[in-house]
Amino acid sequence: MSRQQKETTMTAGSLAIRDLEVIVAESGEAILKGVSLELQAGKIFALVGESGSGKSVTSLASMRLLPEALRITAGQVFLGQEDLFNLPEARMQEVRGRRVAMIFQNAMSALNPVQTVGQQVAETLKLHTALRGQALRQRVVDLFAEVGIPQPEQRFGFFPHQLSGGQQQRVMIALALACEPEVLIADEPTTALDVTIQDQVLRLIRELTHSRQLAVLLITHDMGVVRQTADEVGVMFRGELIERAAVDDFFRAPKQAYSRALIDALPDLGHFREPTSEAPLLVLDDVKVHFPVRRGLLQRVVDYTRAVDGVSLEIRRGETFALVGESGSGKSTLGRAILNLEAIAGGSIHFRGESLHKLDRNGMLPWRREIQVIFQNPFSSMNPRMSVGEIIAEGMLSLGVEADAGRREARIRELLQRVRLEPSHASRYPHEFSGGQLQRVAIARALAVNPQLIICDEPTSALDVSIRAEVLELLAELQREFGVSYLFITHDLSIVPSLAHRVGVMQWGKLVEQGTAEQILTAPQHPYTQALLASVPTLDTT
Amino acid sequence: MDLTSVARRAWVAPLLLGLALTGCGKGPWNNPHPPPVDDGITYQSMFTPAPPKHLDPAVSYASDESLFLMQIYEPPMGYHFLKRPYELIPLGAEDFPEVEYLNADGVVIDPSQGEVAFTRYTLTLREDAHYQPHPAFARDDSGDPLYRFDDPEKGRRYRQIGDFPETGSRPVRAEDYVYAIKRLADPYLGSPMLGFMGQYIVGMREFSEQVQTAERGQWLDLDTFDMRGLQVLDERRYRITIHGRYPQFVYWLAMHFFAPIPREVDRFFHNPGFADRNLTLDWWPVGSGPFMMVKNDPNSEIVLERNPNFRADFYPTEGAPGDAEAGLLADAGKRLPMIDRAVFRLEKEVLSLWTKFLQGYYDRSGETHGNTNGVFDQAFVVGPDGVELSEELAGHGITITPDVKPGIYYYGFNMRDPVLGGYSEERRKLRRALQIAFDTEEYLNIFYKGNGIPAHSPIPPGIPGHVEGEAGINPYVYDWVDGEARRKPIEEARRLLAEAGYPNGRHAETGEPLRIFMDVQSQAISNTSMNWIRRAFERIGVQVEYRPADWNRTREKLLTGNTQIYSHGWLADYPDPENFLFLLYSPESPLICECDGANNSSYERPEYDELFRRMRVLPPGPEREALVARMVEMYREDAVWLYAYYPKDIYLNNPWVHNNKRHGISKNTLKYVRIDDAMRQQKRVAWNQPVTWPLYAGGGLVVALLLPGVLAYRRRLRATARLRG
Amino acid sequence: MKPVLLWSDALIFLLVTALVLFFWRLRRDPQTRERWGEVFRSRLGMVTFTVIIAYVLVALLDSLHFRRALENPEGNSGGEVYYDNRVTSVLDVLSGGMGERFERTYSAPFALLSFEKQTIKDAAGNDIRDFPPLEHAGRHLDDPADKWPDVARKSAVGLGIGLLFSALLILPQWWWLRGSTYPWYASWAVQATLVSLAAWMVYLSRYYHILGTDLGGADVLYQSIKGIRTGVLLGTLATLVMLPIAVSLGVMAGYFKGWVDDVVQYLYTTLSSIPGILLIAASVLLFQVYIDLNPDFFDVGMEKADARFIALCFILGVTSWSSLCRLIRAETLKISQLGYVQAAHAFGVSHTRILARHILPNTVHIILITFVLDFSALVLAEAVLSYIGVGVDPSMGSWGNMINGARSELSRTPTIWWTLSGAFVFMFTLVLAANLFADLVRDAFDPRTSLRRAEA
């Protein structure tokens, strides 16, 4: 492909990727199988797909920033009239940052932790412009102001860790925009951010696209983001761009079944589950979990971090209670406190009328059959050295369920089938399974001891959208079948409607609001709930 | 950032190094000595492998320490530098001591007439002996000692002897000698002489007990106590009285224990706080000898300088036969010492010590180490025609001066051992078989490169009683063949073994193999030599087991007799057969005297003991020689020791060092040394031309390593994303 | 013949059995299999592993000790059988008497004459000083000039025999491993090289001293080979000895936290703050005294040396104990926060079971990495300790003792370089192989490095 395609006439400030192919150098496995797309000034092109579909590789390959293990085998990338793949590396360095800028997913790790953010932005300018000294500093401060960083003068000397996640991402944007590039590649710019901040950052990118006439490639796995920001959409699936369309067309009439599935994963705020009227199973009354803060010469306890600060709620039989809040709000700690894995500093926990919080390790044993848990990360919640069968059997063994080996085996097979896995999987090891499958194993493990209440601690947040739906569906199904209750801990409001009967919203260790799912999602009372809700990307059912 | 500039810098580094090296000087690059401070002639030598522990003449009892002490202190007596056999000469004393014998009532008698209860020695000092300049002698205007502090703060700024601006001196007086002997008796000092001399010097034990109980303040003036056997007659004369007769006592007067210590020096070092800065007599000797210590850094060097107050002393005008031919009398009659300064540096590693000597940076090697510590054994071989030097050494003109040390190293049998000990004929044969099997000549050749002489008797050469030639051989182990002693053949050993009841090394009745146990000091013997000994005995079918232990443990075994074959060595204090034959005297056995005796074999033969008692008090002469010969014969007959050898001490001298005759006993020979400085300079330059190509090669290597990096970086900057081809 | 089982022999065979069993069990753990697969899929892994196995085999052969029976003297046939007090190993037998051909003293590699002059009789019966011919080198030669052609001929024969043996060794493997995807050929190449070399050495050493002889006339090559056992055993046993303490304390500290953690931390901070060399020196001296005071515990000298050796292993283990303990503690802290331990708590699994099933197995990679990394460090440490005088017993053949002895030989002119070279070559090969292998193992098992590669 050394011959330049003369007929492609590109307008300035646009980037075109043609037939890009990338392989794994060692194995020859194809990662990208001929991807082509064009960006246009003032427009946002959203590249969507699940993890591993090749979105990020596309962006990195076009900038020639692939890790050593990957290799570009074919394709061209035109910036204006120039094929970037033909430039010597030395010239390529002038393109990066100057004409094409990039924003990466996790700003915290993408920023150099030991340089001040001001220096980092200044470095880009130093590399590509003649600005020096005070003028340089002034330009950085201006940029900070432009991307909405408060007190830009002072923030210049801050280190990344001293800024909040949103501000870090703003710094990344400032850094990208510093040399007024023609093209901006944003790789999952909002993924690691809390929903409320996500919204602000996306809005900023959108504004800048227009004000600066940038050509933007936005890489994301979140359809809500696409809906809100993009002009054009490309769907990637296993290294190929399977669908391209204008954003409205795409959401109205997706051509591919895969695209359809992606869109369907968006929450539907129209339908809610009716709360049941059963008797309370678990009652929390003013529960507090405090972690001591030690300071001074003798490490005296001078204060407490109030991780859970007086939470009262009740969960009824056969009900799903969703506990919503951003990271650090104390949701998971509360879950652990219910499991008696964390000592409580005040209040009481009653399960079927019995108080749990006073029990010691042995006293708790009988209750462990009743209350079970599913963790966020399925990979770390399975011992990699035990087979799936052993993992499921462990709880049964220690809690004395199915003492007979033969019957235990049968029960494991049955459970695996129930969570839609093969019975033969019992002899396999965790690493042979995907995340979704493992989470099913985790469900089977919890079910194995016939619990009444399962605490689900963000069980789907590590999963891709399409799989997430399947797992949630399975949970709902099991609830119908066994009448088990869930305490569903999540930061993602979008999954709540289809799942929860009732919802509690946590902020800074306090339960700021609770009610039925419908009440909370349609008529939130607390400002924090309102803010959370406003930032949830939804699909208007128009 | 340009890689090529980095590369250029790396280029330069070795060149700079080279320049720096050449820039530093006139002399060779590898000169380990600092530039000379003045025009004086400096003798450069080393001490190895460890610094001296004690330099207090009352405490020190090690040959590496007396190397320094004997240059600084002058005891009353000394040895003639050149004459052999060793001859006593007066040193600090004007003449030999006057000896008088007294009976129990203290009346002077003729020893042949009556029972001698005491012997009295009267010594007269030289007139011109003066102490070295030292701050202890410095006095202020009122005549009081200048440096006497009552408060540690006042003396805090003085850390070395050189830090004191004022010094003084004074003549040596008889009271100083007496004071020194009193110090020997001070239990607080822990002198090794206290126990030994206490048996002889009258009143020493009582003195010691008295001092023991005395209140000790900052300093205890020993002159406030009297020792009955000591009298100061006047400024230049003093008297020592000893119990009974001990003719060898006069030899002790040649040791540093009896060198004078001025009372004010002892007082000086007891200034408050001085000890905390190592300002002690144990660290800074003060004497009247030819040299004085100006620097004592035991971690790196000890520097002696000519004592400006040294008495008029001259190079001897006569020597032993052959000395004149060897050029040893060329300096006859010259004023001593002939060097201005002697620097001794600490050397711990053989490779560097030897290299520096070969490069000419040490004038003489072998000063503080004999062949016993394995330092020299790699360098040269002593053959029958003398030393066989390698070609390189021969070209350097290095000379060698050996001298047989009046000492003996041996592996002894425990005569009380149930298997090997005893005095029956069978046991004698058994031991003789082992003696024959142990090929001492071969052992010395291999492991000591010939620096030792197989011993036929306990008395080494140079000591009266040692017999050379056919008459001197041990006929039980050797035959006299073709004018030389030849070890009896191994068949003889087998035969003796069979006669002793162990045919082929197996017990005649049970068939059990004979297994002998050797207690060796783990530091003193190498695995190679242990293997060699094992193989030597394997030839007659005897099995060897080693029980290595450190010195403390070995000593315990010796004291309790819990040993079968042990290793031991004895270096004589004075050149008299008594000092060797007592090794077999039964009251010296640790098991009999329950003390730290020297007869570790526990050899007990009443006849021997009787002969020894007689021999001890006899003056030298044919009568004494006959007694000695008989005792030696008994030693041979009873085969008390497995093997023994007389170690040789060796100086290796670079060609510019003169008057190198090695003295087996006396260490105060440094004053005789003469250095040809011009020759030294010239040879050092000639021998130490640096080889510079490795510098350039090293530089080239760095460039060669950098170059691919630079090239690859250039290539990477030019690369596109297209695969080539 | 009377077999002798030294403590270290017992321990090394125990260790080898344990390792074999361990790996046998691990076969069913697919993750571990995969990681080992990763190690052995690289040619370097194969090569280095083969070299290490070869060394270990030599060490094992040298650990099969026995004492030869002495022939009963005539007329005493019916009595008890007595034994030589020298302990021989199977390796000594296999080496074809290499260690029994002594010269008088030094001789250079392949020399025919001694390195030192000796008084010998010339043809006329006069005493002359010259280099005497060696007893066990080149005796078959008529003309000394023939030496090098003869060496070449004999080398060809030796290598030929070696290749024959290698073929015998490799062919069954080839048959057995036909379908395997691992680069066995790399291992075979090394096997062939090593076997041929060994055959060459054994064959040629009957005619020459390949690496010369030392001060006492002993064959240097033989000594270097005898050093293998010491090196390999020290490298493995020292770690083995410390494992139980380090692992149990580390795991307990990380799991129970609180005062247990405080005590363990105090212990290892205290131990690691003592300069290691002083601690080792003191402990070795201590044990030496114990041996000296109780000579009756040991029948032959070798057992004494062996006891000291075991003590040295133990002491080295204890001094390096703190770093492993620290690592295990940190890892346990991490693991006990992980989901599966939390889940186990939620299931009410007992502490012992959590430790045994969840925590211990997941710290195995750290133990393994420490084991392989420490191995070479320990082999190197032996040399240094022997220099200081607190190493293995001087009567035990070891590279450290060889180097220590050879230091002064370098100062001699002409230089005696072969003792040092012998120790160097054998030691370097082992340490290099171990280091390279350790790298591969770490790359495969260290989650940090494997994670990095997964991302790439």
Add this chain to the structure above:
Amino acid sequence: MFAYIIRRVLYAIPILIGVNLLTFALFFVVNSPDDMAVSQLGDKYVTPEAIDNWKRKHGYDKPLFLNPDAGGVETLTDTIFFNKSVKLFAFDFGRSESGRDITTDVTTRMGPSLAVALPTFLVGIGVNICVALMVVMFRATPLDRGAVLVFVALMSISYLFYIIGGQFLVAKTWKLVPISGFHPEGQVWKFLILPVLVGVVAGIGAGARWYRTLFLEEANQDYVRTARAKGCSELRILFRHILPNAMIPILTGVVVLIPALFMGSLLIESFFGIPGLGSYMLDAIRSQDFAIVRSMVFIGSILYIVGLILTDISYTWADPRVRLS
């Protein structure tokens, strides 16, 4: 941070007591006070009185740990252990068994130790970092793989060989520098070239390999990709981004060694005849001088603890994220 340091210093006290207890226990199982007396008094004419005298003079005439005769608090205090170790805490090391003042020895020997150890340390780190950076620049190329092999080969050679080889070639054969020695006055550097060179070369293998892993770890961080996307050149990325970040783990490994530099190097010092603390220790071990060993263990432990504290402090300097509390 001040409170933090104070706390760490206080925590050091039980550790030091433990260290002392251990050294005492170890040494007195090896040696009885009688043994010490005998080995100090030499091998001729040693009488029991002389041994008792020596013990009294050096304070070894009491029980080791417990003195039941003394009664009361003195049961614990009137013992060898208490008397000898309490003084250590006041940095009064007393006298060696051969009667020299240990504090003086230690202070005078510290200089030479540092004179060798410090340049070796600094030059070593410099060289290692340069080499490692160069190798990292060519990561995943044959150059890198070759360099790693060389590193491993270099670190597989015993330190003794480096020293012996260096002395034999550079000093003995080529006569470029003095083979050993040390003089504080005048051309000290002449004596330092070889030990420093040997120290540096011997350290390259392990050092450069370690730094390489650290750099590689950093090179795979996200911020490096950011820097590349900014248009930084490889060299700039190496020096401005990777190096400052890699300083954090480098400091963990390196700062703890800085105080230990005072202790010198056992091998280098004894081979090159440098009168530092390393050879002091070696001599003490060989002559079983317990007073010196005890003091050196104590000093070594203190320096180690100081190293740990310094490491923590240096973190705050290298890593803005870290604050001590």
